[in-house]
Amino acid sequence: QSVLTQPPSVSGAPGQRVTISCTGSSSNIGTGYDVHWYQQLPGTAPKLLIYANNNRPSGVPDRFSGSKSGTSASLAITGLRAEDEADYYCQSYDSSLSRYVFGTGTTITVL
């Protein structure tokens, strides 16, 4: 049972900007733990997309950006492309559960 809540699906036309929310609580995001984002293309392993709230690993396009405020975080994708169709997961740490926690996951569909 995930403690980080994401919308099940988000869609947009090519070139548009879309955002994915990740809602947590005072025992994870709200207590200061970083939020990280992963992209999982169909049939492949997750790939780190954003770490420590708003940092991109080498090779990740600057179309992807992250932010965090209070008990929530967001992933934004600008200039949406067909290749961005994938599942996206947020991740943090929960001090009450004493474990890393992942979001429920969001499927991005490019119309």
Added chain:
Amino acid sequence: QLQLLESGPGLVKPSETLSLTCSVSGGSLSSRNYYWGWVRQPPGQGLEWIGSVYYSGSAHYTPTLKSRVTISVDTSKNQFSLKLTSVTAADTAIYYCARLNYPTSSGEHFQHWGQGSLVTVS
């Protein structure tokens, strides 16, 4: 370039022990800068952290699986392993090994992932 590769049986009988190994290439398991971990994903579902281990062998596990899980390292082979005992159908999943950044006060993330290994309990 760091690569992680999971290996092990794809089919395990109920009540038996699931065993997987992650072979690391392009990097050293003995590095003091990283932790190494396992994450699983039931078919069509989300991600679940299982546990993580340091090169020294110090490990920590998700509380829900702690009584059944052991993660160990073999630095001479540059491998780390997962054992999950008394498996049931609920343990059917794709199991990923991954490298985590060194712990910080604000939390860790999974930097690099293996391709995953599907384990079916039946």
